[in-house]
Amino acid sequence: MAKTVILHVIMKIGTALAGETITFAKPLLAKKSKLVVALPRNMKLIKNELELIHAFLKGIDRKGAKNEVIEAWIVQVRKLAYEMEDAVDQFVYVVGEHSPKGTWDYFKRIGKKPSALFSLDGIASKVKRINQDLKHLSEIVDRWTKPLDSGIEIPPASYETEHVYLPGPGHDYLIEDHELVGTDKNKRTLIGSLRSEDQSVRIIAVWGMGGVGKSTLVNSVHRTEAFRFDFRLWVSISQSYKLDDILREVLVDNGLGSRIIVTTRMEEVASIADEDYKIKVEPLGDHDSWLLFCRKAFPKIDNHVCPPDLQTCCDDIVQKIKGLPLALVAIGSLLSLKPRTENEWRNFCNQLTWELHSNESLNHVEKVLNLSYKYLQGYLKNCFLYSAIFPEDYLIHRKRLIRLWIAEGFIEQKGACTLEDIADGYLGELVRRSMFQVVQRNSFGRIKSFRMHDLVRELAIFQSRKENFSTICDGNHGVIPVGLDPRRLSVLQSNNGILSNINPSRLRTLITFDIINGSSSWYSSFYSKSKYLAVLDLSGLPISTVPKSLGDLFNLRLLCLDNTKVMEIPKSIKKLQNLQTLSIEHTQLFSFPHGVSKLKKLQHIMVSRSPDVNNGFFNGWEGVKPFKGLWHLAELQTLFAIKASEQFVAKLRHLTQLRTLEICDVRTSHCAQLCNSLSDMHQLSRLLIRACNEDELLQLDSLTFPNPLQKLDIVGRLSEKTLESPFFLNHGHALLEIHLVNSQLSKNQLLQLSELTKLTELYLGEAYNGEELHFHTDSFRNLKRIHLVDLAHVNAVSIDEGALLNVEHICVRNLQELWEVPVGISFLTSVKEAVFTDMHPEFPSNVLKEMLNHVPNVYVTTKGN
Structure with missing residues (x-):
């Protein structure tokens, strides 16, 4: 529902009316018209109104009293909430520009007047109109809606409490073989088909309804049987492709016993395999369903035994799920977080019953998953929906997604924790609720990469379209209507004709993945039309230039140009005062414009250059020259890959917030000063040092850090005494x-x-x-x-x-x-x-x-x- 949007806007208004922003605003507004002077008050009134609407919508959910009139009313509220989000960003930008460190102050000092992107008068008028429209919507709601007590009472959910799950290295959500239930027979059949002495190429079809465990079965067998084949490849085939055409390309019968496993929900697709090589995966029986559910619902109880007082209730829940492993895992994981009382679990069972009898547009497993979505806290729903922008079966990397969440403003500061740590907690909670499936963890036990089950992703896409939260352009989710103004656009496969239907004026995120049919020409218009963009990710797009209008994206917080042909960045980048993440990896970039040093909010800089000739020592990439003033970016947490220089290694000590550093082209003459600078870096946990060539000696004899380092990469010839340095003799034991x-x-x-x-x-x-x-x-x-x-x-x-x-x-x-x-x-x-x-x-x-x-x-x- 619109609750998540409203909650997000409430948070943004609260942030705008607190701290530095309002401090700078007060003297600025005092000199303006009465309407402008009243701007903070009107913003506060809107915040109050939205809080009341949010409470009203929670009541609607509990009563189950939605009807077409309420749905239409919610659409209007959502539109106003989105408008208010735009107005808040405008307000924060204008106030920031007039602050002592803003662009207006800079131009004032040099005797010039900058062009204004927004005016306070215009913002004040918009906010006043939004306030009036919200009041009108609040006044008419009783007139057009039925009383709440006409609905079916749905018990209030305990999930509304503010709780952040912070995962530790001991938690593991990878699906191990011993966790699989009811798969033994199908597993033996699949292994037998793979080990068959028949040396001709064979297609093996594993089919069954969504959520029944096809991919889990195949993945389990792959872990034990992959070593028998010289080459292995996993491919996700979009519905927009013809399977026959693809198989015709790969079905080369070389007499080496090749096997192709196809997982599908459709029996007609499974028919491409011979009868002896078809495996139908059925829902679990009662016994196996109960075992799987209890493993997830009671993970900390010996042998996962259901408490006697919950036996009847749990049996009812398991029967309603009808043996679908994905749904059993999702509901079991959700219930493991709830108080273990009969009343609490019975209430949940009643709500599950209600959910299964509503929303005819969803199938059975989607209805069960939809209940899991409803039980997500408000701050998790935006994060979950955003994750659907990635392609089906895409391997999502934790750091990338977290930076996207932060750029969109979904992560709220709490206490002394960094936004990254809080976002890590959100990710851990989504994993624990089985919304994400962990693929890999790093050496520290933290999630490194994960996937969304295709049905979970489809649920997120369904909810996103309903909320106008995001639009997926991939040829699988309907025709994009002319004039559509999405908040977020993910381009997986498209062409200029389809994209021309989109009105980009309200876009917050534009992200591209492997564009196949289109050229890169369409993207240029987005710079001038999408002034609210917070995320611009053009990874892999075949572009070599970036227009000057990049500097007009006042709200931009994340810019990614990885794997493009970009050779330089326009000087107008210095105007992006909100930029937090700058990623330009594997490009043709030689150096930065000096203006980057003015971007004081930068937290992550990731740059590297693809070399003209692949040199094994350089591992396929080269560093980029540091820009003047880089060491003044006090909020930097990530910096790679920067070429060493005498000045840079000396100034490096000023970047005290760095957690990850990669420095290359290091010479023997740099080493003593580099060790000296590193000794002042209290937050550093990951370090890569690379010599300028394979013969250069890295004399890191005095290497030490104020706090233990977790990961160390050194590329280059080490001096004999490096491993006798203070670091290795002391803190190295924590490595x-x-x-x-x-x-x-x-x-x-x-x-x-x-x-x-x-x-x-x-x-x-x-x-x-x-x-x-x-x-x-x-x-x-x-x-x-x-x-x-x-x-x-x-x-x-x-x-x-x-x-x-x-x-x-x-x-x-x-x-x-x-x-x-x-x-x-x-x-x-x-x-x-x-x-x-x-x-x-x-x-x-x-x-x-x-x-x-x-x-x-x-x-x-x-x-x-």
Whole structure:
């Protein structure tokens, strides 16, 4: 409903009428007309009115008293709320421009007058009109709507409480094999089809209704069977493509036993497979449904046993869900957060019954998921809906999504926590409610990437369209009507004709993904027409220039031009005083305009340049020259990849809020000053240092940090005493992840690394000069992942019993002198995956597989094979 929009606007008005903004506004407004003087008061009145409307809508939800008249009334309220959001942004911008650090103050000092984008008189008139329109809507609501008590009472939900779930590294939402229920028979059938001795190419169709567990089944089998195939590929096929055309391209019968697994909801699509290779996934039976539900609803109770007083209620809930795993997991996860009382759970059961008998436009599983959506707190609903802008089955990275949420203003400051930490909590809560499915975690236990189930995404798209929250342009969600003015636009696949139907004047987000049919010409008009844009992400668009009108996007908070051909940024970027995130990775950019140093709100700068020739040492990218005054951006938290200079490494110490730093082109002469600057960086948790070439010596002997570092990457030749630096002797013991490339370590230095007791990931690439690698008892006890890559001289690897005790993933690549299986590798009982690639042609692959027969995935290739 419109509640989430209203709540968001209430928050923005409250922020605008507090702190610095109103302090600067008071003397500015005092000199203006009566209408302008009354502007803050009118904004406050609108905030009060919206709070009352929000409470009224909560009552509507509880009573279930919606009808067509109320729906039409809500549409009008939503439009006014959106207008007010635009007015608030205008107000904050104009006040900011007149502040001591604003553009007006700058022009005043140099004796010029800037052109005004907005006037206070115009804003005041708009706010007065919105106030009057809201009052009118409030007055007519009783006249046209039925009394609330005519509806069916739905119990008030306990989810309205303000609670933020902050996940710790111990929580894991990856679906492990032992968590699967009722899949054994289908799993055996699928594995049998994959292992069939038939060497011709075969299509295997796994089909069934949405939410029944098709993808979960295939993913589980993929984890255990993928190593049997030399090449694997996952592809999500849009409905706008013809499956037959795609299969015709990939169905090359090379006699190597290729297998293609197709998951689909449609029986006619499954018919492309022979009968012996079709698997229909049915809903779970009563017993398995109960087991799965209880695992999610009672995760902390021994054996997940349902309490006796909830038995009848839970049985009713499980019966209503009809054996659909996705719905069972979603509802079970939701109930695990509620007070464990019979009355509370019975109320929920009644609401589920009501939901299943309403909203005829949704199917059964979508109705169940819709209830999970309704139980999201207001601050989570915007975050959830926004996530639907990504394509189906898209691998969403945590940092990217969090920065988008913050740019849109969905994250409200609370206490001393950073916005990133609060957003992390929101993401964790959505995962816990099974709205997102975790794919990967980093070495620190934090979510690294995740996906949305296609049905969950469809629900988010359905709600987004209903709220005019966002529009997806992909050819699958209907025709875009002429004159549509969406708040957010995600372009997945389109052309100029379709996009010309869109009125961009109200856009808040424009984000592009792999545009196939269109050219890049259409995007240029958005700069001049979309003045409210907060997010502009043109990743992958084949553009080489950015127009000067970029500077007119007064509200822009995130600009992303990754993987474009952009060579320079216009000087007008200095006008983007609200910009928080600037991402220009893998482009042709050489340097920045000096004006970037005026963007005092910048928190994240990510830049890199694609080299003309791919040099292995540079790993496919190069840094960009620092701009003058970079060190004055006091709010910077992320900075990469910047080329080192004498001035920059000396001034770096002023960036005290940095959490992530990547610095490249480092020379021996920079090292002492660099270590000195790093010693003042209290917030730093991740650091990459890269030498200017493979022969340059990195003398990091005095490396130290005021607080423990979590991740360290060093690319370049290390001095002998680097691992004896204060950092490695003290705080290095808190290090969780280290990557060393071209370091040319000695045997003694490797022994020193093994003393980093908390290390969970070790990467050695061209980093060791010795001939033997020996892992002693008790060394690397907490290591989870180890990568040994391009170690040209190593001809023997030995592992003592008790070494690498907890390692789960081993990757060995291109060790050309290693002819024998590592001695003691069978001691590694915790390994889940072992990958040995590009090994010597005489490397005994079969012996390795036999010694690791307890490991689910073992994959071996040799040079020339």
